[in-house]
Amino acid sequence: MTVLEVSEDFEMLDVECLTAAAEVGSEHPLGGSIVAAATERNLLLSPVRHFGALSGEGIVAIVGDDRWIGSGRKRRTHDSPRS
Numbered sequence: 506m507t508v509l510e511v512s513e514d515f516e517m518l519d520v521e522c523l524t525a526a527a528e529v530g531s532e533h534p535l536g537g538s539i540v541a542a543a544t545e546r547n548l549l550l551s552p553v554r555h556f557g558a559l560s561g562e563g564i565v566a567i568v569g570d571d572r573w574i575g576s577g578r579k580r581r582t583h584d585s586p587r588s
Contacts, residue, residue, distance in 0.1 A: 522548050527566035527573045530556035536564075 511517050525543030528536035530553060543550060551569035558564055566573045 518548075522550060523568050523571060523573050526550040526553055526568045527556065527564055529553055530566070531558065531564060533558075 509517075509520070511520050521543065525539050525548060528539045529550065531537065531540075553566055553568050555567040556564065557566070563574065
């Protein structure tokens with residue numbers, strides 16, 4: 506990954522923290538790199554209540570109260586019960 510673009514609806518730090526927290530359970534090398542970078546920067550990672558890998562698609566995780574879906578393709582979704 507060389508670029509991370511964040512919609513104006515989100516703060517970059519929030520996306521970085523959610524993504525790193527979700528990737529804690531990932532076996533993918535990119536996920537490990539994301540977690541390592543967050544740890545190095547001492548980012549606060551919320552607990553992950555659920556993690557699942559979608560083979561060839563990405564991940565789905567519940568981080569705190571948020572459902573987070575990450576994909577290597579154009580599809581990216583973040584749902585929050587607070588919205």
